[in-house]
Amino acid sequence: MIKLYTDAATKGNPGISTAGILIIKNGKQYQYAINLPNSSNHTAEFLAAITGFQYVDNLFSNTETLMFFCDSKIVIESIDKNYSKNFQKMLSELINLQKKFPLVISKWIPEKENKGAHFLATQKLRNSL
Template sequence: MLRIYVDAATKGNPGPSGGGIVIVGEAIHEQQHVSLGECSNHEAEFRVFIQALELLIEKKYTDQTIVIHSDSKVVVQTIEKDYSKNPLFQPYLATYKQLEPHFSLLLIKWIPESQNKGADSLARQALQKYL
């Protein structure tokens, strides 16, 4: 089983954004920070979530149980409900639906910010680099 932690940081809303991804497994501990471009804070959370999925596919980490942890209730609820009223979020949901079949078992779980410090720190690093 792999646990993935994702978070985003945005300066302004919308504004420049960065994301952090932490991958933790039995013999794996990887960290990555990524530039997310100019977007709103919610869009940044969706973008880092999608980038994490793409990274897992690229690294061929798809044949095991994966739990993605995010402190974004908007992202978690959109994925869990398979629906978003907000037209800005619908393309991210569509992308998720295209990527999800690549995984044996993919779960998403909301966690409080206090349990997402590693991904938050990486997101802030990415934002600083972007600026």
């Protein structure tokens, strides 16, 4: 099983945006902090999730269950409903990436349980200012 945690950090609306991506497989952690295009926080959260799935897809074969954890309610609710009024294009891209895996379980978690990805995103944002 692979666990994927993503989070975004944004300064301004829209503004400088970054993503934290934490992937855990067999007890090994893969940590990424990346710059995103200037965007709103919701857009950045979708971009962080998309990028996280792209990283998992590039790192591993897609034969395992993937647990996806995110502290953005709009991302998780959009996945659950397979609909987003304002982010449909990014949601479609995210769902297409998820279809590469035999099973993806997406779960909203509070920010306090997403510390690894949150730390990576906020640290990258501080360094980008």
